[in-house]
Amino acid sequence: MEKVNLAQKLSLFNDYYNPRIVGELNNQHVKLVKLKGEFVWHSHEVEDELFLVIKGTLRMELRDKTIHINEGEFLVVPRGVEHKPVADEETHILLFEPATTLNTGDVENELTRKQLEKL
Amino acid sequence: MEKVNLAQKLSLFNDYYNPRIVGELNNQHVKLVKLKGEFVWHSHEVEDELFLVIKGTLRMELRDKTIHINEGEFLVVPRGVEHKPVADEETHILLFEPATTLNTGDVENELTRKQLEKL
Numbered sequence: 303m304e305k306v307n308l309a310q311k312l313s314l315f316n317d318y319y320n321p322r323i324v325g326e327l328n329n330q331h332v333k334l335v336k337l338k339g340e341f342v343w344h345s346h347e348v349e350d351e352l353f354l355v356i357k358g359t360l361r362m363e364l365r366d367k368t369i370h371i372n373e374g375e376f377l378v379v380p381r382g383v384e385h386k387p388v389a390d391e392e393t394h395i396l397l398f399e400p401a402t403t404l405n406t407g408d409v410e411n412e413l414t415r416k417q418l419e420k421l
Numbered sequence: 422m423e424k425v426n427l428a429q430k431l432s433l434f435n436d437y438y439n440p441r442i443v444g445e446l447n448n449q450h451v452k453l454v455k456l457k458g459e460f461v462w463h464s465h466e467v468e469d470e471l472f473l474v475i476k477g478t479l480r481m482e483l484r485d486k487t488i489h490i491n492e493g494e495f496l497v498v499p500r501g502v503e504h505k506p507v508a509d510e511e512t513h514i515l516l517f518e519p520a521t522t523l524n525t526g527d528v529e530n531e532l533t534r535k536q537l538e539k540l
Contacts, residue, residue: 305495327470328449330517349447350446351446352444375427376444378451379422
């Protein structure tokens with residue numbers, strides 16, 4: 303059993319939209335991801351997804367509104383809800399979601415990451 | 422769907438070892454709790470528990486060692502592992518754990534909180 307330091311783990315990678323697994327519990331994963339620019343519209347059929355902003359601002363576009371999530375804030379996107387993460391500046395996010403969650407949900411394209419690195 | 426600001430939620434209560442629910446997803450709860458002083462030795466039979474330190478230092482006593490968890494760090498305590506949280510100064514924690522988790526686990530005493538407030 304070892305503690306995890308978020309800043310130390312974040313220092314280990316620099317690419318965007320490529321989540322790393324930094325914790326596992328109750329069949330859920332704790333992931334860290336760096337964002338910059340636009341992701342893709344997608345939804346997750348059976349997984350609710352938590353986005354906690356560690357640094358920067360995450361602009362979560364939904365079909366009916368946009369939510370700006372700042373450092374120290376989180377948003378839960380329920381299963382089935384279409385969303386598109388956007389970050390104008392580099393933004394660091396902690397994700398909490400079931401181990402089954404695929405980053406692009408119901409969409410598969412060049413951004414899809416099937417095998418995530420564990421840090 | 423609304424974002425949650427951790428500092429704003431933490432400003433709504435001042436008692437210790439009384440977790441509040443601030444988010445729900447995938448049958449898991451996101452809780453906030455303020456600690457000061459010693460909690461009790463306990464374990465959770467079927468729940469792994471994540472402690473993310475928002476402010477202060479959490480001293481997690483285990484039977485074979487003690488782990489100091491500082492701001493920006495988290496620890497996962499697996500099910501079945503006895504632990505005793507201690508905070509010398511006021512410390513703020515984000516908990517992530519199954520909705521079934523009782524704060525004192527297998528122990529029931531005056532610190533047990535069966536009905537948690539949702540903020």
